[in-house]
Amino acid sequence: MTTRNRQIRLAARPTGFPQDSDFELVESQLRAPGEGELLVQAHYLSVDPYMRGRMNDAASYAEPVGIGDVMIGESVGKVLLSNNEKFPEGTYVAGMFGWQEYAISDGKGIRRIDPELAPITKYLHLLGMPGWTAYFGLFDACGLKEGDEVLVSGAAGAVGSIVGQLAKIKGCRVAGIAGSDEKIAYLKDQLGYDAAFNYKTTDNLGQSIREVCPNGVDVYFDNVGGPITDAVMWALNIGARVGICGQISQYNLEKGELGPRPFWHLIVKRATVRGFLVFDYFSRFREATADLAKWYQSGQLKCEERITNGLEHAPLAFVEMMQGANTGKQLVRIHSDA
């Protein structure tokens, strides 16, 4: 067995979009798993917008990654050695193993995944955090009701592409906003979105929103914030519910951006805006996974994957994802079974 473990560590706190020099690729020594521990070989790493916040040294909902620490992140992989009977050798697991080839785990906070039920990458989106985020954000934070007119920003991303499909499953009309014509076609042709537009090629966001939501917006699932969300405020219906999942347009700004104040709209429309974090629903992940797996197996829920090869390209994959290169879920392939 190898004793070398390649890791990507945070080398500096990024300003704006992260650069190569903000990370370092380190080859560290791998120890054997101790009592109750297991050794995981990571096959796929998930890169997600929330990681940008962890690179900052600022108060947020979680501690920042320290300089010199392995970047945090979830991956799926195979148990190579195990002293933990819950996770025998040869089984597959998902967990916060970080940006590295191998990880030692005591088994806490990780979960066993079933490669017979779905390819293991699915546990990083449809049957994992993006899926749970879409599920609880839409059903709980936004209080989705049958017949709602739903609008999703960042609609072709890992979370957004699931949100739209869930809303369709629940009998709603769904419109999406995304950043390329390819994504718009994907939303409409592959995911069943009723309407969608490319925010990069419209010169009037408000008008484009009215065109894709001619009956106004009852539920707005927001992944992006910024000018898109400003424009959506005008299109809310009375009693609208806005779920704030992410604000990706804001994460790489060097200085907080000013925008039109949104709260007056909330009075006029008796609307509710709710920020949520998927971790708060931890005790209900099993329930969500059961539903998501059912819809995945019936073909009602799908998601493209954009896979970048090689751990060393994880920083690039992360930045490209933040810039919207991915349609569907951005992943990094570290090892494969082949």
Place this chain on the structure above:
Amino acid sequence: MTTRNRQIRLAARPTGFPQDSDFELVESQLRAPGEGELLVQAHYLSVDPYMRGRMNDAASYAEPVGIGDVMIGESVGKVLLSNNEKFPEGTYVAGMFGWQEYAISDGKGIRRIDPELAPITKYLHLLGMPGWTAYFGLFDACGLKEGDEVLVSGAAGAVGSIVGQLAKIKGCRVAGIAGSDEKIAYLKDQLGYDAAFNYKTTDNLGQSIREVCPNGVDVYFDNVGGPITDAVMWALNIGARVGICGQISQYNLEKGELGPRPFWHLIVKRATVRGFLVFDYFSRFREATADLAKWYQSGQLKCEERITNGLEHAPLAFVEMMQGANTGKQLVRIHSDA
């Protein structure tokens, strides 16, 4: 009986704070009440922030007042003549009678008030719209729970002064923000607020908020918006609820003001912001009035009044109220029983 009726009509759409020239005092002819109608002599007129929006020709939750129309507004008064058995001569009523000395009503949308239970002016605040606004805003929109740390902006105004007292009745700690040292003393000495500060004399809103809310903010009842509300976002606790009642700092701006984007805070704090309108609770006004009257009679609920004499000074009273001259409820005396 007089046949002259002095009225204040909207003469022009104000830019910024309304000016004298935006109104005209007109003496019109008064007709006799017809079948089913009654003639009301207005004793007190309420001037409220919402009226500023009605002076604009812009889409909102209600139609604008037309140029040349009598300004809308609620008043309390005495029935002088009646062809409506629900409101006999000599009884007192409250209703949207407008900025005028006399009004003819068909009895729809008005309510009979009891001068034995409370002075008639109380039906324009504690036992009327500001009271209902505080009641439903705090208990429903903000979902107040016992033990919540409550912060109120515009705390010495008609609604704010009631909000704080309701929160105290429900066993919460309450802090307030207002715009004069006199108001701060009033909040702490008369209304039972636990802490309060004058936003006009602090040079650090964030620090002042932390001082009056050392345990953070679970419920923020917002009457003002703007920089005060921006600063409160940083002080929200996890699971905080923000009720947007008014945004008085914004109503007289000639151009919409930009501010820091607030939605990221909502994710970090898993917070909810809800805009509400008191009219949506119409079917429950009776329930609220019963509670408010009970607390008024037990001495747990009070409110100062600032009374300006004479209908002709209603525009001035309105502008002074928008500028914060009033501690408690601003009223205009039109007639009195004496």
